[in-house]
Amino acid sequence: LLSKLPDVGVSIFTQMTLLAQETGAINLAQGFPDYDPPQELLEALAQHARTPGHHQYAPMPGLPRLREAIAAQIGRLHADAPVPDPATEITVTAGATEALYAVLAAVVRPGDEVLVFEPAYDLYGPAIRLQGGVPRYVRLPAPHFRPDWEAVRRVVSPRTRLVLVNTPHNPSGAVFTADDWNEPGPPAVRHRCPGAQRRSVRAPRVRRDAPHERPPAPELRERSFVLSSFGKTYHATGWKVGYCIAPPALTAEVRRVHQFLTFAVSTPTQHALADVLEADTADAHARGLAQFYQEKRDAFRNLLEGAGWELLPVPGGYFQLARYDAFSPQKDLAFAQFLAREKGVAVVPVSAFYHDGFDEGLIRFCFAKQPSTLTEAAARLR
Numbered sequence: 001l002l003s004k005l006p007d008v009g010v011s012i013f014t015q016m017t018l019l020a021q022e023t024g025a026i027n028l029a030q031g032f033p034d035y036d037p038p039q040e041l042l043e044a045l046a047q048h049a050r051t052p053g054h055h056q057y058a059p060m061p062g063l064p065r066l067r068e069a070i071a072a073q074i075g076r077l078h079a080d081a082p083v084p085d086p087a088t089e090i091t092v093t094a095g096a097t098e099a100l101y102a103v104l105a106a107v108v109r110p111g112d113e114v115l116v117f118e119p120a121y122d123l124y125g126p127a128i129r130l131q132g133g134v135p136r137y138v139r140l141p142a143p144h145f146r147p148d149w150e151a152v153r154r155v156v157s158p159r160t161r162l163v164l165v166n167t168p169h170n171p172s173g174a175v176f177t178a179d180d181w182n183e184p185g186p187p188a189v190r191h192r193c194p195g196a197q198r199r200s201v202r203a204p205r206v207r208r209d210a211p212h213e214r215p216p217a218p219e220l221r222e223r224s225f226v227l228s229s230f231g232k233t234y235h236a237t238g239w240k241v242g243y244c245i246a247p248p249a250l251t252a253e254v255r256r257v258h259q260f261l262t263f264a265v266s267t268p269t270q271h272a273l274a275d276v277l278e279a280d281t282a283d284a285h286a287r288g289l290a291q292f293y294q295e296k297r298d299a300f301r302n303l304l305e306g307a308g309w310e311l312l313p314v315p316g317g318y319f320q321l322a323r324y325d326a327f328s329p330q331k332d333l334a335f336a337q338f339l340a341r342e343k344g345v346a347v348v349p350v351s352a353f354y355h356d357g358f359d360e361g362l363i364r365f366c367f368a369k370q371p372s373t374l375t376e377a378a379a380r381l382r
């Protein structure tokens with residue numbers, strides 16, 4: 001069989017998790033919490049699992065009560081933003097990953113170009129290529145990983161169909177600012193692209209020191225897909241429930257793909273998420289996430305201070321990038337393997353986030369971990 005993705009192997013996240021299991025290393029590689037979702041969510045799931053009638057297909061676009069709860073919370077948390085219509089603008093997907101794939105499949109035609117900021121999550125390039133699209137890469141420079149809009153303008157062409165924006169950015173934690181959304185790049189892109197995409201824009205996983213700006217311009221909103229995931233906001237990456245928000249015409253296209261990709265997402269998990277989003281505690285949970293991760297970030301950075309690691313700034317997300325040249329001249333993959341095997345901490349080499357394997361000696365730690373895990377990992381890293 002002639003492979004459609006001959007250059008793609010097992011993802012780096014799976015590889016490093018396997019290495020952690022093999023070596024017994026603490027897994028700060030794959031991005032997932034080592035703590036459980038809130039107790040109310042687990043109880044809600046248990047209750048719905050026992051409820052007769054909650055075990056057949058959910059409606060294709062998602063349970064109406066979950067879509068309504070998502071819209072209502074957006075209305076409460078973002079008073080300045082228009083509230084999406086649950087009937088025509090919200091689609092529940094199997095995580096943000098499925099949403100991203102459905103958007104690309106819905107929008108990208110053979111030969112279309114998709115602008116990708118690198119470092120980039122490893123799914124983007126292959127998913128674009130499977131549609132016959134051409135990823136066009138723009139590099140975000142360390143240590144701040146801010147977009148260079150001049151470079152963007154040079155790459156945007158009449159063939160540009162979509163711009164992928166990941167904020168807070170994986171792996172760097174960079175956060176798009178109001179300026180990034182406003183000028184000078186997005187307007188240049190705006191009049192050419194039928195669809196621009198932003199990801200996790202509403203996820204409140206961001207520190208207080210980096211306000212989470214959204215694109216204010218209505219004309220950009222009209223051509224945007226916003227993808228988010230409960231895996232991140234409710235510490236439940238294994239549930240695989242996310243959603244896509246887009247204007248009705250774009251939502252209709254996403255649903256055409258979604259109905260044949262997964263058809264619908266598991267019913268009891270959607271009920272459980274709707275329960276917690278409808279509860280009085282929902283907004284406190286969402287607003288508390290910034291503080292929750294800020295504390296983890298600061299604790300982890302303090303534990304590593306003075307040990308020789310160069311810790312890059314982390315405005316958002318739950319990853320910490322570090323330069324290790326004080327310890328070793330090795331390539332990042334070799335160094336990551338050494339850390340897992342010899343020091344008992346698994347990490348991700350940042351070269352895995354570049355299509356051409358660009359390697360500037362950076363590794364990524366996930367700090368979405370319990371204090372005891374971070375303490376033990378830092379002791380080993382010191």
Ligand code: GLN
Pocket residue numbers: 011013014029030031032170
């Ligand atoms: N998003 C996660 C990360 O960046 C990985 C998810 C996965 O392993 N597919 O680590």
